[in-house]
Amino acid sequence: MDEPRLMTSSGLAQAKNELKGRIRRIRLEDALVEMACGLCIDAVPPETAFQKIQDKALEKLVSLLDTKILHDPEAIEGCLQVVAEESERVAWKALQKGTEILEEGLTMLEVGAIEPPDGGFVN
Secondary structure (H helix, E strand, C coil): CCCCCCCCHHHHHHHHHHHHHHHHHHCHHHHHHHHHHHHHHCCCCHHHHHHHHHHHHHHHHHCCCCHHHHHCHHHHHHHHHHHHHHHHHHHHHHHHHHHHHHHHHHHHHHCCCCCCCCCCCCC
């Protein structure tokens, strides 16, 4: 039985670049903005909201890993580092965008640009 070959440094760089490309294509931060808004509306503390968003991001990002890297510990480590960095970046960006959306909505309510619905909640 042949032993699996370890990736070269260029192969590792390619695996990381492919992963980053997959991450960009799914536009994860945009998908998590709604979650961030919901957590803010529910008055979840920022640290807890960040952790919940990052957990969701990690779940999605890990599923993007290419199974070809599984035989190479260095590739796994490199790609998991990308996943960790991206999950943190995506979570902060989603939380920031969600907060901005809510602030804009509140400002519009305050200046009378929009009327609250009969139930008093804005969706």
